[in-house]
Amino acid sequence: MTPLLVTKGLTRRFGGLKAVDGVDFTLMPGEIRAVIGPNGAGKTTFVSMVCGRILPTSGMILFDGADITDMPPHRRVRLGIAYTFQITSVFPNLSVYDNVALPVQRTATVGQGVRASVMAALEKVGLAGRAAMQAGQLAYGHQRLLEVAMGLALKPRLLILDEPTQGLSDAEIENFVTLVRTVAEEATVLLIEHNMPLVMRLADRITVFDAGRVLAEGTPEQVRADAAVQAAYLGTGAGEAA
Amino acid sequence: MSGEDRHAKIYGLHLAVLAVLFGLSFVLPAYYHGLMARILVLAAFAMGYNILFGYAGLLSLGHAMFFAAGMYGAGLSIAHFGLGVPLAFLSGLACGALLSLVIGLLALRTSGVAFMIVTMMFAQVLALSLIYFAGWTGGDQGLVIPQPARILTLGGAAFDLTDPTVRYMAALALFAVALAVTLALVRSRHGRVLVAIRENEERTKMLGYDTFANKLAAVVVSGTVSAAAGAAFALLFGYVGANFAGVQYSILPLLWVLLGGAATTLGPLLGTLVMYVVTDTASSFTSAWLLIVGVVLILLVLFFPKGILGTLRARWLGWLP
Amino acid sequence: MAFGPHLLLAVLEGLVTAAVLSLTALGLSLVFGVMRIVNVAHGEFFMLGAVLAWAVANALGGHPAFGFLAALIIAPLVVGGVALVAERLVLSRLNYNPESTIVATIGLLYIIQQLALTFYGPEARPVAPPFVWRLSLPWFGYSSYKLSIIAAAALLLVATWLVLTRTKVGLVMRATQYDSETAQAFGIPVGRVYAGVFALGAMLAALAAVLIVPISQAHYLMGQDPLLLSFIVVIIGGLGSLRGTVVAAVLIGVSDGVVSMFFSPTLAKMIATLAVALVLVFRPQGLFGTAPR
Numbered sequence: 001m002t003p004l005l006v007t008k009g010l011t012r013r014f015g016g017l018k019a020v021d022g023v024d025f026t027l028m029p030g031e032i033r034a035v036i037g038p039n040g041a042g043k044t045t046f047v048s049m050v051c052g053r054i055l056p057t058s059g060m061i062l063f064d065g066a067d068i069t070d071m072p073p074h075r076r077v078r079l080g081i082a083y084t085f086q087i088t089s090v091f092p093n094l095s096v097y098d099n100v101a102l103p104v105q106r107t108a109t110v111g112q113g114v115r116a117s118v119m120a121a122l123e124k125v126g127l128a129g130r131a132a133m134q135a136g137q138l139a140y141g142h143q144r145l146l147e148v149a150m151g152l153a154l155k156p157r158l159l160i161l162d163e164p165t166q167g168l169s170d171a172e173i174e175n176f177v178t179l180v181r182t183v184a185e186e187a188t189v190l191l192i193e194h195n196m197p198l199v200m201r202l203a204d205r206i207t208v209f210d211a212g213r214v215l216a217e218g219t220p221e222q223v224r225a226d227a228a229v230q231a232a233y234l235g236t237g238a239g240e241a242a
Numbered sequence: 243m244s245g246e247d248r249h250a251k252i253y254g255l256h257l258a259v260l261a262v263l264f265g266l267s268f269v270l271p272a273y274y275h276g277l278m279a280r281i282l283v284l285a286a287f288a289m290g291y292n293i294l295f296g297y298a299g300l301l302s303l304g305h306a307m308f309f310a311a312g313m314y315g316a317g318l319s320i321a322h323f324g325l326g327v328p329l330a331f332l333s334g335l336a337c338g339a340l341l342s343l344v345i346g347l348l349a350l351r352t353s354g355v356a357f358m359i360v361t362m363m364f365a366q367v368l369a370l371s372l373i374y375f376a377g378w379t380g381g382d383q384g385l386v387i388p389q390p391a392r393i394l395t396l397g398g399a400a401f402d403l404t405d406p407t408v409r410y411m412a413a414l415a416l417f418a419v420a421l422a423v424t425l426a427l428v429r430s431r432h433g434r435v436l437v438a439i440r441e442n443e444e445r446t447k448m449l450g451y452d453t454f455a456n457k458l459a460a461v462v463v464s465g466t467v468s469a470a471a472g473a474a475f476a477l478l479f480g481y482v483g484a485n486f487a488g489v490q491y492s493i494l495p496l497l498w499v500l501l502g503g504a505a506t507t508l509g510p511l512l513g514t515l516v517m518y519v520v521t522d523t524a525s526s527f528t529s530a531w532l533l534i535v536g537v538v539l540i541l542l543v544l545f546f547p548k549g550i551l552g553t554l555r556a557r558w559l560g561w562l563p
Numbered sequence: 564m565a566f567g568p569h570l571l572l573a574v575l576e577g578l579v580t581a582a583v584l585s586l587t588a589l590g591l592s593l594v595f596g597v598m599r600i601v602n603v604a605h606g607e608f609f610m611l612g613a614v615l616a617w618a619v620a621n622a623l624g625g626h627p628a629f630g631f632l633a634a635l636i637i638a639p640l641v642v643g644g645v646a647l648v649a650e651r652l653v654l655s656r657l658n659y660n661p662e663s664t665i666v667a668t669i670g671l672l673y674i675i676q677q678l679a680l681t682f683y684g685p686e687a688r689p690v691a692p693p694f695v696w697r698l699s700l701p702w703f704g705y706s707s708y709k710l711s712i713i714a715a716a717a718l719l720l721v722a723t724w725l726v727l728t729r730t731k732v733g734l735v736m737r738a739t740q741y742d743s744e745t746a747q748a749f750g751i752p753v754g755r756v757y758a759g760v761f762a763l764g765a766m767l768a769a770l771a772a773v774l775i776v777p778i779s780q781a782h783y784l785m786g787q788d789p790l791l792l793s794f795i796v797v798i799i800g801g802l803g804s805l806r807g808t809v810v811a812a813v814l815i816g817v818s819d820g821v822v823s824m825f826f827s828p829t830l831a832k833m834i835a836t837l838a839v840a841l842v843l844v845f846r847p848q849g850l851f852g853t854a855p856r
Contacts, residue, residue: 051448052448053444053448072447072452074450074451075452077447077448077450078450082448085445085448089442089444089445091438091441091442094437094441098434101434102438102446102449102451103449105434106449106450106451154449154450348840348844349844351844351847352843352847353847355595355798355802356848356849359794359795359798359843360840360843360844363795363837363839363840364837364840366791366836367833367837367840370832370833371833374830374833489787489791493603493669496665497669500662500663500665529681530677530680530681531677532677533674533677533678533681535670535673536672536674536677537674538670539666539667539670539673540653540667540670540674543657543666543667543670544657547657547660547663
């Protein structure tokens with residue numbers, strides 16, 4: 001099976017700082033992959049290069065076998081990569097409905113097609129009841145859900161979620177787990193998260209970043225047991241909630 | 243309020259405005275008749291500007307060049323090639339469309355303040371070249387388009403554009419078309435994308451939109467509508483002059499739009515109207531009328547920070563497009 | 564005159580233009596950089612400085628140097644005061660919203676221009692230079708007053724640079740420019756900084772005008788060109804860069820002087836404007852501004 005996403009030697013420098021340092025990464029279709037690591041490890045920079053927000057200093061990115069390293073972001077979205085922003089980036093002055101209508105209308109047919117698709121996406125994240133509200137007036141956690149709905153509305157092949165559960169209540173996180181599992185039936189999910197119990201439950205495989213490099217990669221059990229990962233990020237023994 | 247209600251209110255309001263403007267033609271005294279025709283043409287210019295500034299969020303300081311392109315495109319084609327009114331109008335449109343395409347391709351490589359300066363400078367180049375090639379353009383003094391050349395023949399009927407009523411109706415027709423274009427754009431998918439680009443361009447890119455192409459389209463539509471106003475001005479008022487390419491005709495549409503309410507369909511008309519009424523009234527009883535206009539501007543912006551209609555929309559009339 | 568000396572003359576004229584332009588542009592750059600607003604009335608502060616210079620010199624009589632020196636002190640102070648009032652009464656109430664300030668400063672432009680027209684009149688009036696002494700160069704004589712303009716501008720620019728980089732006041736201004744929210748969190752009175760910066764910007768423009776008025780006359784419409792030119796200088800030089808502003812002013816001033824001495828002024832302006840616009844298109848951050856990522 002062709003990997004959906006491959007990066008080779010992906011590097012990004014900011015002045016003297018190497019935020020991402022020669023990362024080789026492979027993602028198979030249908031996976032739920034979690035990317036974890038301490039703050040400043042380069043996780044968001046890495047996925048930003050994948051989706052095209054930032055240009056790499058060096059290295060290569062392949063999506064479904066095609067070289068997308070130089071492709072502008074809007075073309076990557078049309079190929080099937082969707083990104084939800086770490087720092088909430090909805091359109092605060094537009095209604096929740098209009099926010100989701102934007103990704104939908106690009107591909108939908110004129111007329112009824114748009115409304116149905118928008119409401120379907122909002123249903124999935126549980127925001128259908130707030131469709132008429134102004135997005136800027138939503139609670140923070142709900143804005144993050146709106147971000148996810150916008151990503152879903154793109155019908156992506158690769159959905160990149162950047163810290164999506166920040167600000168969500170426990171019940172909402174439960175819904176979110178179900179949602180991701182449903183999405184993963186049709187798409188591949190790349191998830192940046194700090195919520196360790198969530199990661200351990202959801203992820204098929206975990207990639208651990210530290211100081212711009214991949215520190216470890218494997219199943220949740222393998223990663224949890226890895227000594228280097230424990231030293232850098234997880235802590236030893238105590239503190240396991242799952 | 244339901245979707246249908248909103249639709250009805252919007253169309254009702256716009257038709258009512260057009261109806262009032264139509265009716266004014268029969269009751270206005272002669273002086274105001276001509277003034278109103280002028281206001282309608284300039285309001286169309288302001289609406290063209292509003293498309294780029296209000297909806298797409300791009301502040302151009304060079305829109306005089308599109309107005310002038312239409313004006314000279316129409317005027318010169320009559321003066322040098324003897325074209326009839328319809329063809330002259332179309333050549334004005336074509337000049338404006340072509341110019342806005344070229345300028346858009348260049349200027350959209352910049353944003354924010356650089357975009358402001360670049361558009362201003364391109365406009366200045368055009369203004370200077372109008373003066374430099376005075377043999378063709380009449381230079382500083384401009385050209386007068388004689389009355390016989392301004393008779394529009396449609397089918398069998400001849401409409402003399404110098405006749406006040408005909409002139410008024412033609413201006414109203416131009417205004418109505420520009421208003422329709424604006425309204426259609428605002429309520430279309432493309433309009434939504436423009437607003438999204440204005441609010442958060444990066445996010446819009448990440449939703450799969452080629453924001454450059456969208457912005458370029460906005461520049462071309464905006465420039466063409468402005469050129470239409472310029473061409474109409476030449477045909478209806480019979481004069482083509484380089485001062486219309488000057489920087490004050492780039493600042494004025496900005497002022498009219500801001501005053502009336504940016505990103506509202508009727509704001510540009512209101513802003514143009516208010517400015518002309520205030521200027522006219524002030525100058526009729528003092529020679530220091532510019533002072534009064536300045537004070538009124540400051541007062542208006544203090545009490546209506548989003549423009550008159552913009553503030554009204556924010557406070558009470560949320561359904562205004 | 565041979566080509567070489569002709570060129571030298573053009574360069575000298577250009578340097579005089581650049582000197583005045585750099586001061587005016589610096590004023591605009593400070594306001595634009597720190598407050599992030601477009602002050603369309605900046606040219607009118609310039610004009611007001613020139614008009615007040617004439618008024619002071621005219622009222623005082625006596626030796627021209629005396630009137631000129633008095634103007635040099637009084638005019639900028641008065642203009643600074645006007646700017647301060649405008650800022651407190653109007654701009655701060657608008658919360659420095661970029662679009663509202665454009666409309667408000669257009670209103671301010673109209674008010675100042677009309678007041679000048681009403682009280683000063685539509686004529687252009689000269690002011691006598693403080694000293695008239697022709698410097699005899701081998702090829703031509705040159706007004707030493709013009710040279711002193713260059714020197715005075717250079718001094719003022721250095722002084723401003725010192726204030727900005729070496730004093731607490733300058734540090735406060737630069738901090739507010741970088742990040743006004745954080746500055747406020749550190750207890751910097753951002754509102755007062757803005758008022759001060761706006762007044763300072765106006766004063767610099769007025770100073771520049773007082774310097775130039777002995778060799779060009781004071782006229783109520785003389786604010787238009789300096790407004791456009793300083794805007795261009797600020798953007799070309801790169802926002803927030805004093806060095807960029809000065810370099811851009813020198814480039815534009817000197818090339819304008821050289822080109823208009825050898826070519827038709829209209830054609831010269833056309834080519835120069837087109838060149839500058841294309842530079843900006845391909846390098847939007849200007850000469851010294853920070854490049855976008």
